[in-house]
Amino acid sequence: MTSDVGAMIIETLDRMLADACTPDQVRRWNAGDAPDALWDELVALGVLHALVPEEAGGVGLTLSDLGELAMLFGKHLVPLPLADTIAARALVAPGGTTVDEVPIVIVPAAAITQGTTLPLPLARYARLALVDEGDSFALVAAAAEESVGTAARIHLDSGGHRTFSGTADLLATAAALRAAETAGSLAAVLAMVVGYAGERSQFGKPLGSFQAIQQQIAVLAEESAAATMAARIAFAGDRIDAGRAGVAKLRTDAAARRGLAIAHAVTGAIGISEEYDLQLHSRRLIDARMAAGSETYWAERIGRARLSAPEPLTLDHVRTALAGR
Amino acid sequence: MTDLPLTDIPAEAEAIRPKVRALIADAVAGRSLASRARSWQGFDADFSRALGKAGLIGLTLPPAYGGQGMGAFARFVVVEELLSAGAPVAAHWIADRQSAPLLLKFGTEDQRQAHIPAICRGERFFCIGMSEPGSGSDLASVRTRAEPQADGGWILNGAKLWTTNAQHAHYMIALVRTSGSVDDRHRGLSQLIIDLSSPGVSVRPIADIAGDEHFCEVHFEDVRLPADALVGAEGDGWRQVTAELALERSGPERIYSSLVLLDAWVERLRGVELGSAAIQALGRLVAELAVLRAMSISVTGLLEAGQSLVVEASLIKDLGTGFEQTVPQLLIELGDALPPERRDEDYWQALRYVTQMSPSFSLRGGTREILRGIIAKGIGLK
Ligand SMILES: Cc1cc2nc3c(=O)[nH]c(=O)nc-3n(C[C@H](O)[C@H](O)[C@H](O)COP(=O)(O)OP(=O)(O)OC[C@H]3O[C@@H](n4cnc5c(N)ncnc54)[C@H](O)[C@@H]3O)c2cc1C
Numbered sequence: 247m248t249s250d251v252g253a254m255i256i257e258t259l260d261r262m263l264a265d266a267c268t269p270d271q272v273r274r275w276n277a278g279d280a281p282d283a284l285w286d287e288l289v290a291l292g293v294l295h296a297l298v299p300e301e302a303g304g305v306g307l308t309l310s311d312l313g314e315l316a317m318l319f320g321k322h323l324v325p326l327p328l329a330d331t332i333a334a335r336a337l338v339a340p341g342g343t344t345v346d347e348v349p350i351v352i353v354p355a356a357a358i359t360q361g362t363t364l365p366l367p368l369a370r371y372a373r374l375a376l377v378d379e380g381d382s383f384a385l386v387a388a389a390a391e392e393s394v395g396t397a398a399r400i401h402l403d404s405g406g407h408r409t410f411s412g413t414a415d416l417l418a419t420a421a422a423l424r425a426a427e428t429a430g431s432l433a434a435v436l437a438m439v440v441g442y443a444g445e446r447s448q449f450g451k452p453l454g455s456f457q458a459i460q461q462q463i464a465v466l467a468e469e470s471a472a473a474t475m476a477a478r479i480a481f482a483g484d485r486i487d488a489g490r491a492g493v494a495k496l497r498t499d500a501a502a503r504r505g506l507a508i509a510h511a512v513t514g515a516i517g518i519s520e521e522y523d524l525q526l527h528s529r530r531l532i533d534a535r536m537a538a539g540s541e542t543y544w545a546e547r548i549g550r551a552r553l554s555a556p557e558p559l560t561l562d563h564v565r566t567a568l569a570g571r
Numbered sequence: 572m573t574d575l576p577l578t579d580i581p582a583e584a585e586a587i588r589p590k591v592r593a594l595i596a597d598a599v600a601g602r603s604l605a606s607r608a609r610s611w612q613g614f615d616a617d618f619s620r621a622l623g624k625a626g627l628i629g630l631t632l633p634p635a636y637g638g639q640g641m642g643a644f645a646r647f648v649v650v651e652e653l654l655s656a657g658a659p660v661a662a663h664w665i666a667d668r669q670s671a672p673l674l675l676k677f678g679t680e681d682q683r684q685a686h687i688p689a690i691c692r693g694e695r696f697f698c699i700g701m702s703e704p705g706s707g708s709d710l711a712s713v714r715t716r717a718e719p720q721a722d723g724g725w726i727l728n729g730a731k732l733w734t735t736n737a738q739h740a741h742y743m744i745a746l747v748r749t750s751g752s753v754d755d756r757h758r759g760l761s762q763l764i765i766d767l768s769s770p771g772v773s774v775r776p777i778a779d780i781a782g783d784e785h786f787c788e789v790h791f792e793d794v795r796l797p798a799d800a801l802v803g804a805e806g807d808g809w810r811q812v813t814a815e816l817a818l819e820r821s822g823p824e825r826i827y828s829s830l831v832l833l834d835a836w837v838e839r840l841r842g843v844e845l846g847s848a849a850i851q852a853l854g855r856l857v858a859e860l861a862v863l864r865a866m867s868i869s870v871t872g873l874l875e876a877g878q879s880l881v882v883e884a885s886l887i888k889d890l891g892t893g894f895e896q897t898v899p900q901l902l903i904e905l906g907d908a909l910p911p912e913r914r915d916e917d918y919w920q921a922l923r924y925v926t927q928m929s930p931s932f933s934l935r936g937g938t939r940e941i942l943r944g945i946i947a948k949g950i951g952l953k
Pocket of ligand 1: 937
């Protein structure tokens with residue numbers, strides 16, 4: 247459940263982002279215009295410190311609030327690793343060091359190859375990267391090397407390397423954040439597709455009145471609802487863990503896979519055109535699926551965890567390891 | 572669509588889990604896997620009476636009628652325990668889930684007193700007469716007809732089909748036409764309580780694909796019913812049935828029908844060198860279950876808070892029954908990687924049974940296509 251402050255902030259941000267992230271603007275950001283004005287606005291609102299405790303000068307939101315925020319960022323196609331930045335700042339906050347108010351992307355260990363990462367979603371405009379060093383984290387300078395839309399390979403420069411004590415599963419964290427952005431994005435896709443089916447007519451009536459189309463969009467709605475719940479599971483409790491985050495990533499990826507296929511089927515040729523806004527979501531959804539552990543990767547881990555858990559009942563495993571709290 | 576918040580089962584509802592589990596463990600001990608895999612198709616009147624005695628039927632009903640006055644979450648806990656153990660709950664299932672809440676909501680004080688306490692004791696069994704030979708998905712086309720009599724009573728003629736447990740049930744609550752004609756569709760339908768021991772009622776069980784007999788055809792020939800057979804208002808049957816179906820659709824019984832089988836499979840896999848296909852399949856099933864359960868708990872909370880969630884209940888049922896159907900299909904697809912000494916006939920009986928019955932998971936309680944139609948309308952497609 248979101249906290250009261252969380253709900254208020256989400257409401258404010260929902261409006262602010264709706265105004266700021268117009269489809270045209272998102273296209274410009276995708277093409278390489280840096281979203282500096284948006285970033286400044288977010289900094290001014292204090293969003294970056296959302297998860298930092300109030301005692302430490304932050305907003306003091308809960309982990310479940312972060313999940314709701316990340317859904318919002320997915321819904322509005324925020325072109326920055328904003329959820330990553332909020333999570334990263336919360337992780338390094340106990341160190342007490344001041345960290346520049348710049349976009350931070352979380353780099354799961356598996357994404358590093360000799361200084362340059364594999365392509366990471368939303369990394370294009372990142373200035374810092376949070377990397378895992380086993381029993382500590384480090385913030386290192388990051389610069390995009392090769393970008394497609396908002397995804398990029400980034401070069402990590404350990405020159406400005408700063409170490410922070412503490413541990414967190416960065417792969418699980420990235421998986422949880424991608425899951426939540428995916429859920430938010432899919433909900434937006436559903437709304438777009440329902441709208442399109444009501445407006446576009448063939449054979450003299452709206453597409454949405456054909457039963458074959460209705461049945462498909464109903465499945466998209468189911469997948470969207472399942473994705474939202476899956477994402478929320480990742481942010482239950484007070485720490486992101488691989489079990490819940492894996493469930494979330496696996497289920498939201500599956501929802502994106504099935505849901506996007508339907509969205510594109512219903513919108514026909516225009517759906518894969520640059521001009522139509524669906525692609526703005528499709529591209530992000532595909533980026534997210536390609537990052538932070540695939541469906542198969544997480545399925546394997548969840549399956550192994552079930553087999554090594556002693557409970558005879560899968561219900562008990564789900565209740566204790568994969569439920570709300 | 573209503574946003575579904577992640578919801579915890581409250582501690583007081585969780586607190587009854589150990590008691591339920593102990594009672595069930597005794598009841599299922601010694602039952603074969605294939606019998607437990609029958610889930611809510613398993614009929615055992617003694618077990619239902621024992622549950623009633625332990626206060627586990629009518630959990631949400633008021634104590635004045637023999638219920639426990641507890642919340643919907645308590646019922647959720649009991650139901651998921653029963654299903655995941657494969658307890659034989661068919662005898663009291665429909666009365667507990669649908670008939671008693673229906674009578675509480677729409678029945679007269681006499682009707683409530685006459686039936687609800689006996690239902691809560693696990694002694695009175697009900698069945699639901701909606702479908703007919705000519706009316707399946709198109710429920711508003713029912714032809715069974717009750718003619719009002721001068722004394723206020725009714726004379727009933729017609730037939731119901733696929734009525735689960737009619738051969739064991741004491742009463743049926745049926746949707747029948749009480750005025751107008753078939754062309755009037757939703758208007759003129761009413762719900763009546765039918766004492767199945769009345770003269771003119773004949774019940775014939777129908778064998779299913781697995782050789783079991785649970786559903787029946789029920790014929791009515793000039794069956795005389797008293798005036799107080801009517802539940803709620805004459806002509807209000809459609810509205811009442813719609814409310815009833817929402818109760819039926821989002822619960823764990825739309826998710827857990829294959830859990831006994833899944834758990835048996837997990838036990839068989841332990842300690843065996845496995846390929847990735849089986850492990851990944853298991854991971855996918857566990858993840859799906861975790862999400863579906865969270866959705867079902869969320870809807871339980873919202874329904875208790877008084878929200879009407881027809882779309883959400885429908886989408887959970889569609890996803891949930893899809894999961895139930897995937898389990899046996901995957902297990903067959905993966906085959907048995909186990910060495911011969913670990914194979915056992917009981918597992919194969921259970922797998923065969925669940926696979927044979929699995930098409931029914933997305934038929935009973937409203938078919939997949941009907942549910943998707945409800946969802947589409949609910950999100951604004953016309
Ligand atoms: C195990 C089991 C137990 C049951 N128990 C009971 C019970 O206790 N009481 C009771 O009243 N009934 C019971 N039923 C009956 C159940 O409610 C019906 O099977 C169900 O409503 C579907 O009706 P039908 O089987 O006549 O199929 P039909 O309605 O003939 O449907 C056949 C197919 O056509 C599709 N279809 C129908 N109409 C449309 C449409 N408008 N658009 C698109 N597709 C459509 C359906 O989705 C389905 O795929 C039970 C069924 C089963 C399998």
